[in-house]
Amino acid sequence: MKIFYLFALVFCLSSTVMAQNADSAFSRNDRLYIGLGLTTVTYHIYYTDSRLPKDVKSGYFTPVFLNLGYEATSRVRLFTGIGYGSGKDKLEWSPNYKDTDTIKYSISTKTHVVAVPLTVQVIVLKAFNRFPVYVTGTALTALGTTKAELSETLHGVTTSQHEKEHGINLFATAGIGFNYKVSKQLYGYVEWLAFKQNLTGKNSFDYDWEQYASRGRRFYKSLGVGINYKL
Numbered sequence: 001m002k003i004f005y006l007f008a009l010v011f012c013l014s015s016t017v018m019a020q021n022a023d024s025a026f027s028r029n030d031r032l033y034i035g036l037g038l039t040t041v042t043y044h045i046y047y048t049d050s051r052l053p054k055d056v057k058s059g060y061f062t063p064v065f066l067n068l069g070y071e072a073t074s075r076v077r078l079f080t081g082i083g084y085g086s087g088k089d090k091l092e093w094s095p096n097y098k099d100t101d102t103i104k105y106s107i108s109t110k111t112h113v114v115a116v117p118l119t120v121q122v123i124v125l126k127a128f129n130r131f132p133v134y135v136t137g138t139a140l141t142a143l144g145t146t147k148a149e150l151s152e153t154l155h156g157v158t159t160s161q162h163e164k165e166h167g168i169n170l171f172a173t174a175g176i177g178f179n180y181k182v183s184k185q186l187y188g189y190v191e192w193l194a195f196k197q198n199l200t201g202k203n204s205f206d207y208d209w210e211q212y213a214s215r216g217r218r219f220y221k222s223l224g225v226g227i228n229y230k231l
Helices: 003-020 022-026 217-222
Strands: 031-037 066-073 077-093 103-125 134-152 157-181 186-198 223-230
Touching: 031 077, 066 103, 066 223
Parallel strands: none
Antiparallel strands: 031 066, 031 223, 066 077, 077 103, 103 134, 134 157, 157 186, 186 223
């Protein structure tokens, strides 16, 4: 229910502001943006009926976004675009964890993800003209593929097995941020995404969203930064 209330708040604010600014919005040209976005948030795709050992990481990615934005009113901006992220992990072990073991195992994974965000930003405070504060909500659809290689080495002879998994997960984030004006057409943004949720997969305390970490670490892993250019 948290995600429902958060997005309801964002979209209600959006609708209210758009209604208040309808006349001015229709009296001027539409405004488009292109931009680049970075984040410290690590997302985790969960594959259905995964055959990979739980100890090895798979499905993790931290995306980079190429964004296209539309300024609906002086206070409301809508964004979409495309993102890409990747991750890898490797795990090696043997029965006694000694170099003298005659049999050894290893597994390595490589993950590649393409993601499409749908974002709304609503400016709620314009007291500082160069640093307007906004609330934001995003629905992120992510298509991920993980390739894994499982190897067994017995008396120096290695045999390998390859696995491939793919899946789609839907994520939601919400938070607060501020813009900073660089020039008439160029502005940056910094935001803190306090709410993060996988809507179609799990949300493990031990593996996702740095929930086990200190407050400082959780804050750092919830940031987004970027820059947009007005066309």
